[in-house]
Amino acid sequence: MDFIKVGSACPKTKVSDVLYNVENICSCIKDAYKQEVKFIVFPELSITSYTCGDLFLTSSLLNKAIDGLKIICEESRNKDMLIAVGCPLVHNNILYNCACIIFDGKLLGIVPKSYIPNYSEFYEKRWFTEAAMLVDEIISLPFQENIPFGTNLIFCAGDYKFGVEICEDLWVTIPPSSYLSLLGANIIGNLSASNELVSKKDYRVSLVANQSARCMSSYIYSSAGVHESTTDLLFSGHLIISENGSILKENDRFQRENEIITSCIDVFKLNSERLKNLSYRSSSQIVPFKSKFINFSFNNTKITNFNRYVDKHPFVPSNEHEREERCKEIFNIQSSALAKRLEHTGLKKAVIGISGGLDSTLALLVVVKTFKLLGIDNKNIIAITMPGFGTTDRTYNNALTLCNELGTDLREINIVDAALQHFKDIGHDKDIHDVTYENVQARERTQILMDLANKEGGLLIGTGDLSELALGWCTYNGDHMSMYSVNPSIPKTLVRYLVRYVAEKESNKEVSNTLLDILDTPVSPELLPKSDKGDIVQKTEDIVGPYELHDFFLYHFIKHGSSKERILTLAQVAFKDDYSKEEIEKWLDKFIYRFFTQQFKRSALPDGPKVGSISLSPRGDWRMPSDASFNSFK
Structure with missing residues (x-):
């Protein structure tokens, strides 16, 4: 049916305690594996925690982060799961806020954050560098060499095409996910650390839903949890899974234990929407860079616990x-x-x-x-x-x-x-x-x-x-x-x-x-x-x-x-x-x-108003030969 189960996770963290954080990330990975999740998204900088401040400039923390990344890679072996986890990494003597994409013991690629916030309570430019136009680079780590590095990476397993962006990337005028979607990505992960303010939750949900609608994609959002909170900031561990404008799953925030939400994504539906939408096809001409496709294969995407609601009356709102x-x-x-x-x-x-x-x-x-x-x-x-x-x-x-x-x-x-x-x-x-x-x-x-x-x-x-x-x-x-x-x-x-x-x-x-x-x-x-x-x-x-x-x-x-x-x-x-x-x-x-x-x-209908998204008028939505055979459809 072209469904795939995805997950958004918020592990317990301790600020700058890499080993503790990695243990909880691995625990979430094991739990997700039991639930047949094929793509799981963790929060921004989840290996180190987000609020490390000037500790990001210390070699001890950065080296520990790489050690932690290696442990997660080892944990991923034989899990048949794509994992997006946050980590600070140095490339050409520049520090980047990165999403590391892992599959079966190996780093498939690393995506740096395109836009770095430096306003209000955010002060990220003190440590990290923007990478909006950084594409087609290669990075090597002590445990793996020649890893694709850039903002144009799309990870492909047949019809399942995954793109990644990080927190602030969603809040800018043209998010990187817009370009990634136009280049083929139909599932977007966002590793985030969005602090909590009154009413910010509603705006965040609106952003995620609207971006998934504009991109005709699924959007999996994971934000840092309550244990990340420090000094003036409070985080809630907001988890959201959206699909083409609809919120499929959202958690109750402020949880204090490891948490995962899951949902089944209808990739067939997403691809069919794109196939019909001429504006989507036309917009693909404006992308300022070419994508780099990184191919891999799931062993099995069969879902025995299909936890997605299928509406028996799709024309009638349930609320x-x-x-x-x-x-x-x-x-x-x-x-x-x-x-x-x-x-x-x-x-x-x-x-x-x-x-x-x-x-x-x-x-x-x-x-x-x-x-x-x-x-x-x-x-x-x-x-x-x-x-x-x-x-x-x-x-x-x-x-x-x-x-x-x-x-x-x-x-x-x-x-x-x-x-x-x-x-x-x-x-x-x-x-x-x-x-x-x-x-x-x-x-x-x-x-x-x-x-x-x-x-x-x-x-x-x-x-x-x-x-x-x-x-x-x-x-x-x-x-x-x-x-x-x-x-x-x-x-x-x-x-x-x-x-x-x-x-x-x-x-x-x-x-x-x-x-x-x-x-x-x-x-x-x-x-x-x-x-x-x-x-x-x-x-x-x-x-x-x-x-x-x-x-x-x-x-x-x-x-x-x-x-x-x-x-x-x-x-x-x-x-x-x-x-x-x-x-x-x-x-x-x-x-x-x-x-x-x-x-x-x-084919000989009188005029009448189109009311919903489906019409069979021969002058509007449905142009079908009167003598078409049904043999290919039965």
Whole structure:
């Protein structure tokens, strides 16, 4: 799956006590190895500690640091782990603040700090020299010669490409990690010693998250801990693991024992984001130096303890407050887009078919919000309910109640007689409940809506959602068509939350109760006759599969270009308590088949607003041949 487990560590330290510090670093390495970590980042100058002051200029400390570095190299043997540890080193009679990159008993390379802070409480230039443009150098140590030395080093193990920067490097206008990322690094480690001040923690988290987003990378941050504190400064041991703008893991600061946090990084996702982003490709031309790639190989990157959360509903924020804000924003996007179309066409009326189902309900709520925005009376919303062979009392009554409570111009047109006449016209037996039986009803409803929109001088509003478009679960030139669609970027899992948001936050009691009952109604096109008891027989999710699975498949297929094998593995993690592997694979096969065979419907979509990061509009995000084969994807 191209995941790799990484770690950020904060060992106990004593200022200038190299042996003590190295013992704790080695203890963390052993612990990380047990947890299957493949890349671990330690704090800045962790071998000596950060706050040694003028002791950095003594040969005793510098020589001890090299001895300590050798011990860590020995500890790394047969660990199959890349280690980034901080150490002061002299090169050409100049002292550098360095990140030493170790693998299997050997120093792969040494990265000096590019930018040295010398303001406020920082006084590093007294001891260390900046190395921003120091590239392609070689350094030798008593226990190893000819070690690559410079700020342009990238450590490569196949698709895993590691870059390193140190503390202040992150805080400058263009961090070295920006260049390293443009040169291919997708995992960045930062060895830091950031002291603690009120609110600095929040700013630090923001910096890490934003840099990982700008670089489309993972960013592993490790800062010196509380035992580093001395004189006027207090350190907290802040550990952060971020990926493309998201914080995957963060510790509780101020711990007094050795600490490691770990997370699984999705390198496939990072690389796919870069593949699609043209600006990333263009920006690679501005890097002022060439990278030096240092190749090595992990023996095994298999993860038996997969400790990364996989969201089963990637379109829906899990945080309640964030979800509420998202719902507000989506309604604003939908209503503002529809308002623009109404203003542009000069139309003062909207026509919409209301079934008592989720999608038409959401579309109606959007139209109501739009008319309020434009100051148009709801009586100009012509809501048409069109009972057919499968319409149940429950959906019918919910449609009537909702439209009456919202003050629309509600009209009822029964389609049974028209459908029976059409069966007679085309020679179809009304007792054969096949696709013709179903589509005659869908197209009859669309014909009524289109013609009424012409008659009334109104705009026909489409109601279909993103999930239905992905599966092609709509009748071509039936409910597939409208004059303007408001839900084409809203997946079914999110439709539910939008309707629930209105029910709970923006409705009177009667409307709220109706919306909640609509939410509890099985999803159905109601095109087949109802049961003897008057219940819905045709349940969509029994036919095409659970929408929560299809939305999950859609997200990972479109967002990251994931393979069937990868989607299946991720789905097994996300839905481990809900579906068996066999069930997931069955519906995934169904998704792939329908997604490819139904593209012709998406190629002829009416206009509609893009709401989220995924859209299937042929004019926007998704350009796919209608006759593409799915054989390479099944």
